[in-house]
């Protein structure tokens with residue numbers, strides 16, 4: 001039976017430290033601030049934003065959610081971002097994705113000041129990560145690295161397989177694992193014999209967005225299995241990309257869904273808001 005990696009519990013512990021860091025900044029007269037820009041009425045986005053705002057408030061980070069109608073133009077949204085780039089009240093800016101089809105996501109992400117890019121999606125921050133000079137890091141893979149660290153899971157020399165190559169999860173995950181001296185294979189929808197490739201992994205990170213796709217055939221006994229997926233089944237229940245009941249008896253460690261990667265993503269967002277604040281106010285980068 002695998003050991004459960006309890007992301008919820010770990011997130012609570014780390015967020016207590018974050019709250020202490022906020023207190024220490026407050027004592028110096030500094031108030032870290034995070035602004036979240038939400039366009040339209042996407043139900044999942046509303047939930048994510050609410051959770052982020054709640055967690056920010058709990059740790060003492062000043063936060064605001066700016067809501068814009070689905071019909072806002074790209075130009076108007078970029079103007080809003082430029083306003084927050086200049087604001088001294090907010091040290092972190094997050095644009096909740098996805099955006100409506102008439103808005104070019106790339107242009108919007110490029111408009112965010114890289115110093116305030118708490119999500120780490122700006123090509124400048126992506127480039128820094130790939131060059132080994134990280135500034136902000138995409139929060140989901142960053143949170144997963146924190147899980148490895150907190151659970152003392154060794155990475156150096158291990159075979160790591162990442163399933164999914166998105167810019168926000170798979171690609172940065174592979175780079176972070178490589179930086180920790182794992183031997184990394186990055187797989188995707190065109191990978192041949194995926195189950196066989198995955199079954200060589202000591203560390204398996206799954207981020208594809210297909211409910212219960214990863215079955216026991218994908219798992220090396222004792223492997224560390226990280227499930228990033230968040231999918232709704234026919235009953236509307238939140239399920240991961242990994243068939244937990246089937247994989248758990250074989251794996252060495254496993255993350256649940258919910259209560260695994262999700263809470264850690266939010267924790268790293270808060271942590272990076274503080275780091276951005278420090279860079280802007282204390283270090284004057």
Ligand code: NAP
Pocket residue numbers: 140163164165166167168169170187188189190191194207208209210228229230231261262263265
């Ligand atoms: P994405 O942008 O849709 O990318 C999915 C990736 O999976 C693509 O690289 C795709 O390959 C690959 N893929 C799709 N079907 C596959 C298959 N049958 N075999 C192998 N690879 C396959 O997704 P994402 O944004 O990375 O998100 C992935 C999942 O993680 C979603 O469920 C999302 O909701 C969840 N998520 C959770 C958190 C969290 O905090 N817990 C954060 C972010 C995302 P190609 O490139 O070849 O198309």
